[in-house]
Amino acid sequence: MSAQTYKKFENAGSTDLPDKMTIYQDCMNKFNESPISPKRCRILISRLLRLLLNGETFPETEATALFFSISKLFQHPNDSLRQMVYLAIKELSGMSEDVLMATSSIMKDIQNGSDLVKPNAIRSLAYVLDESTAFSAERLLKSAVVSKQPSVSSAALITSLNLLPISETTIKRFANEAQEAIGDLKQFPHSSGANSEYYPNSTFTTQYHALGLVYQLKKNDKMALLKLVKQLSDNGNLLKNQMAKVQLVKLVNDLVNRDNQLFPQFQPILFNWLSNKFESVQIETAKLITSFASSHKNARLVSPDLFASTISTLQGLLTVPRVTSRFAALRILNKISMTSPEKIVICNPELESLINDSNRNISTYAITTLLKTGTAKNISSLISTITKFIHDVSDDFKIIIVDAVRTLSLNFPQEWKSIVKFLIDVLKNSEGGLTFKNSIIEAIFDIVSFVPQSKEVVLENLCDFIEDCEYNEILVRVLHLLGKEGPFTSKPSLYVRHIYNRVVLENSIIRSAAVVALSKFALTKNDSTLKSSIISLLKRISNDQDDEVRDRATIALKLIDFTSADDENSLIAHDLLQSKKFYDLPSLENKLSAYLSSNTDSFSTPFDSASVRKFTEDEVKAMDLKRKQEQVFNNTSEGSRETPIDMSLESTTSIKEQRLDTETYHGASLDQHQEELVATKYADELMNVEEFKDFGSLINSSKIISLTEQEAEFVVSGVKHIFKKHVVFQFNIKNTLTDVALDNVAVVCTSEDAESSKLNETFTLPIDRLMPSIELQCYVAFEKDSDVVMEGFLNNLVFTTRELNPDTQEPYEDDEGFQDEYEIDPIYLNAGDYIESSFIGDFESAFDELPNEEIAVYNIQEDISLQEVIDKLVVNTSCLPLSNTQFAPNDSNSHTLKLFGKSALNGMKVALLIKMIKSSKGIVIKAQGRAEDEELCSDLVNGLM
Amino acid sequence: MGNYFSSMFDRLWGTNKELRILILGLDGAGKTTILYRLQIGEVVTTKPTIGFNVETLSYKNLKLNVWDLGGQTSIRPYWRCYYADTAAVIFVVDSTDKDRMATAAKELHMMLQEEELQDSALLVFANKQDQPGALSASEVSKQLNLVELKDRSWSIVASSAIKGEGISEGLDWLIDVIKEEQL
Structure with a gap:
């Protein structure tokens, strides 16, 4: 009978989630029963956990009610039930505030419970304690850390680690015990059962956990960490656990990243580790060495011997049977290939054999790596290999490969022929979704804009391609490119025919794009027949059934008409047909949204497009290329930015762990786009200041330069703005003090060479009052007497400090404050500006x-x-x-x-x-x-x- | 005849039904000490209870499920989560703590107003009688305003958990009352 009820309860095999409210009701009923049935409760909790682990949550009142009813299960001494109760408490701790009510019961189990529940009890402790109660668990935890039972000791170490952000002072007192636990090879209690020969005596995981805790406790003490590494590496057999060894490597990584001069002294150890019996240790060591060497200031600290044996270790790992090891090794090699492909050329034979690896991740990685190590000589053979390969992988991998080919085209512009052939081939012949095709088009566009000599071949092939293309988006892009580049080729009329075919055959979206492209050909120099044929084509189109197509054709005809006249209108028409300037998009976006949201004069004044910065084509290309270069660079430097020691131990869902994560994670710096936005914002703010309106339009602004340490009391950064006859220094000043406001903040700039200074200070716009944690701008304007002036300026921040009344956050009325000065770094105007x-x-x-x-x-x-x-x-x-x-x-x-x-x-x-x-x-x-x-x-x- | 039935019920109770008893009171009154005095008959060293202790014990053929809830101010609000199905409340008072007698009275009366506790019996231990300067049971009773309680079986017993005095007398009374009321 019991087997049957068990079955009925479980409804085994069903993948549907049980209903949340039913479970809730069942829990409330069964848990409050008297006496309780441990088996039923256990099953109920397991269903509840399944819900929670699938991401379901309960509102706070329900979660609280659940918690209290679960806490009532402590009355039953059944060990298995108790284990489930602990699992449930851990999960509910994030939802209910009242978990501290379980504290006493947990502590009792830690003290007197069976070995089965002890580890569970200890692990749940981290979720119920807070700063004020943590100390009460000190003695218990300490004795659990030194317990001979590995699972109890591990649980206590992990709990200590999780408690660290909550109560550092308590956990710090375990340092000695934790240190002892690293070296203590704890064995599972001897079992005389039949199974004992199949199970190892211990996994020694405790070492890993202990090392993790010790690192966290000592991470700010470099000498202690050095001693620890020495102690653990001198006695090679001390660490038995694989993860603990990997952890030790990471620890060394952390040390050398903090102080790169330490690297040479670790080299012998690293040499050893490269041939460690664990593959993961080899990989981690190789990762350490290569990412360390990838930073330019460190590269010379790595001996060539070490680097060479790192590469040969990785090379060896490429042929091991385990997929994960192959993948990890390949990934490291790939990273190296981004900056210094020449170093891993020796791995090419192994890489080539991996192209046919049954694991697609590996084969794709192998190809992209090969593409980077490719030299001018073997590119074409490589490309023919990929051509065979690319047709039978999924879209995601195809995109990765195309992206790799694209970077290749930027690196080896002279190889454009085979690259274009490859791209056109996959574009025409391979199956694939829009994103894939789009990535090919991106790559082709890149080649067209950065490798001018490829232009005509590419355009001709694209013409072929659009004869049979199923994606509107791509067709429109190609048509645009044809319109942009076609008129400047040797045979523009060729493209006209292809474009006009589209007008005849395609839908209205494509027709309207084709019209725009066609109209640009009318401006082709010295070809009046072409112009007249374009006009007649457009006239034919202006009878199109679609409004948009008709409108575009009509306006194009009108504009072409204007261009033949020899007046001012002709120029405007020229510009409209074939614009040579492009708007600064972030700034355009900003201004438009400001225009839309202002709404004060209900749009009676038109949007002033002249205020948006424009770029010529070359400038756009320059920015584009720069962005792409930076992208490559960011990819490569990513490796060194990884958190030195990843402390996500077992319970990844824990809220408290996340807390720990956010503390160690330092926000990434502004990305490119944001930086552009900030620059635009500064320029706009500057132009809105009345005093600068006379200076004319802004010619150039420098990047943001920081002029103080980031930890200074006043954080200052500067931007140099160049006008035709003036220079303006913008100082962004942030007050990081909490209880002081600054009045009349100004920057005094003194020329380094005051005698012969070519800049005359005209005025300073000070900040009236700078409240705590606010950033404001102070401007200093100069007049320059020649176009290009290069000079350095020593800067001093001057201000009056006013103490703040903590109640009102206003300065005290009777406090007059006192004058103060603060020296910041000099600012230099150089030719680059x-x-x-x-x-x-x-x-x-x-x-x-x-x-x-x-x-x-x-x-x-x-x-x-x-x-x-x-x-x-x-x-x-x-x-x-x-x-x-x-x-x-x-x-x-x-x-x-x-x-x-x-x-x-x-x-x-x-x-x-x-x-x-x-x-x-x-x-x-x-x-x-x-x-x-x-x-x-x-x-x-x-x-x- | 009546005897026969009651012994039959007794047996039914003894095997199936557990009696839920709460031990409440301000912090440091001696609740945990009383709980373990009842369970193992010894004095244990205790520290402030964060949360609760729960023990099952047999007393005169009855299975008692005794909950000792922490008395700290921060934990008192959670008492109510454990009121349901409670047969009796044991309220423990530190007879030497004259300053907080009023607080204890307030908590006691607030608790007894709860719907879920309308049918529970109340036993008050005037604890720590072994200490000099302890108020007598009748004085404590006066301070706690116990006479005001209507429609409820209650009793106050002078006790010393350390010496083991008064505890079983109190519990005996409580068990008798519960048996009477629930039959």
């Missing part, structure tokens, strides 16, 4: 064409890496690095950096060819600059550093 980055397809010929030349040689004595010099040069000159020269190969001692930009004042182009050689004495830089403007050229070349 007058430069905007710009894109050019063919750097060499552009460089040769520019008329004025200037050469300067620098000697840097400091011991810094080439990459650091490059980074600094790119920032200082504000130019765009071209042909992927912004990455210095790690193993080479020389590098050539190509930079291109143009003057923000007059749009004159400037190109820089910078050669660097690193020797034991430092770095020698030879900068060769060519520009349209002589002065700009010499200013830039002579003010590089």
Whole structure:
């Protein structure tokens, strides 16, 4: 009978979730019964847990009622029931505030309970205690930590770890016990049952948990951690547990990331670990070494021997039978391939054999890695391998591969032929959804815009493609590209035919896009027959049945008509047909939404589009390329940013653990888009200040430079704004004090060379009152007497401090405050501030064409890496690095950096060819600059550093 | 005849039905000590109860389910969660704590107004009689205003949990009352 009721209750095999309210009612009934039936209650709790683990929640009143009825089950001594009760308490602790009512009962079980329930009781302790009650568990926990029973000791260690953010002082007292537990090889209590030979005596997991706790307790004490590592690594057999060993590697990782000078002393240990019997330890060690080496300032601390054996360890792991190990090793290699592919070329044979791995994750990773390690020589053979492969993987993998090919095209522009062939082939012949096709189109568009010589081939192939394309979105994009690029090719009429075919055959969305594309061909230079045929085509279209298509055709005809006239209208019409300027989209978005939300004059004044910044095509391309380069770079640096020791132990759903996570996680820095928005915001705010209206339009703004430590009392950052005849320094000042307001905050800027300063301060706009944790701007304006002025300024923050009345948060009336000063970092105007980055397809010929030349040689004595010099040069000159020269190969001692930009004042182009050689004495830089403007050229070349 | 029935009920009770008894009172009154005095007959070292202790004990053929709820101010609001199906309340008073006698009286009367406790018997222990300066049972009774209680069986017993005096006398009375009322 009992078996039957059991079955009925469980309704085994059903995947549907039980009804929430039924479970709730059942729980309330059964748990409050007297006497209770332990078996039924256990089953009920398991169903309740199933609900909770599937993400269901109960409102607070119900959760509280559930908790109290579950707490009544403590009256029954059944161990299995008690275990379930603990599981339920842990889950409910997030929903009900009253879990502390279980404290006494839990503690009693920890003291007198059976070995079965003790670990459960200990683990639930972390969920019920708070700051004021934690100390009462101290003695219990301490004796549990040193318990001979591994599961009790583990539970106590984990609970201590979870209690750490709640009551640090209590847990700190366990340091010695936890330390002891690392070395203590605890065995499971000897069981004489028949099974004992099948089960290990211990897994030694306690070591892992103990190490985790000890790390948390000592993480701020570098010397203690060093001692710990030494102690644990000297005696190689002390740590038996695999996870504990991995943890130890992570600990070393943490140490060397905090102080990179420690790395050499760990090298012998790392060497050892690379051949550890556990694959996970090998992988973790390899990860440590490679991510450490990927940072340019650390690279030279890693001995070539160590790096080589790391790579060969990884190479070995690529052929092990375990999928996870293969995957992990491949992932590390992939990361290396993003910055220094040349280092892992030796793994190519293994990588190539992984292309056919049955695990798709691995094969895709192998391909993308190979694509990066690919040299100019083997690219075409690689691509033919992928062509075979790509047709039988899913869309997600296809997209990854296409993205990899896309970066390849940016790195090896000269290989565009085979790449384009591959892309066109997959575009035409492979099955796939919109996102996949779209990613191919993205890649093709990239090639068109950054590899000009590929243009005609690509366009012709795209024409073929649109003859048979099922996606409107893609067709519209292709038509737009044809319209943009087609008129400048050698045979524009070819494209006209393809585009017109679309007008005849497709739906109205595509027809209207085609009309716009067609109209652009009417402006093709010196081809009047083409123009007249376009006009006749458009006339035919203006009888189209769709309104939009008709309207577009009509307006296009009208505009074309205007262009033939020789007046002002002609220019406007030209611009409308084929615009050469593009709006700064973040700023346009901002202004439009501000316009819509203001609503004060109910839209009686039209939106002022002139106030939005516009960019020329080259500028857009420059920004685009920059963004893509940064993307690649962010991907690579991600590895080193991983949290050093991941402490998510067992209960991942725990609220308290999340608390721990948020404390260790430091928010990511502003991303690119946000940075743009901030820049736009600053520019807008600046232009709204009455005093600056006379300065004319803003020519250029620098990036945000921080002028104090982030932890300073007053955090200051600066932005340099350049106007035609003026310079404005914007200081963003944040008051981080809690009880003091600052009045009349201003910045006093003193020129470093006051005698010959070419800047005259005209006025300062101080901040009247800066309340705690508020950030406001103070502006200092200068008049400059020549176009380009380079100077440094020493800055002093001056202000009057006023103590705040804690009740009103207002300064005391009778307190006059006192004057104070605060020195902040100097701000430098350099040539780069007058430069905007710009894109050019063919750097060499552009460089040769520019008329004025200037050469300067620098000697840097400091011991810094080439990459650091490059980074600094790119920032200082504000130019765009071209042909992927912004990455210095790690193993080479020389590098050539190509930079291109143009003057923000007059749009004159400037190109820089910078050669660097690193020797034991430092770095020698030879900068060769060519520009349209002589002065700009010499200013830039002579003010590089 | 009546005897026969009652012994039959007794047997039924003894096997099936458990009696729920709550031990309440301000913090430090000696509730936990009384609970373990009842269960194991010894004095245990206690610390302030955060939450509750629950023990099942047999007393005169009856199964008693005794709940000792913590008396700290922060825990008192949760008492009511355990009122349901309570046969009797044992209210423990620290007879030496004259300053908080009024607080104890307030908590007691507030508790007794609860719907769920209308049918429960009340036993008050005037505890800590072994200590000098302890008020006598009648004085405590006066301070707690016990005479005002209507429609309820109640009794007050002077006790010392440390010495084990008065506890079983009180419980004997309580069991008799419960048996009487529930039959």
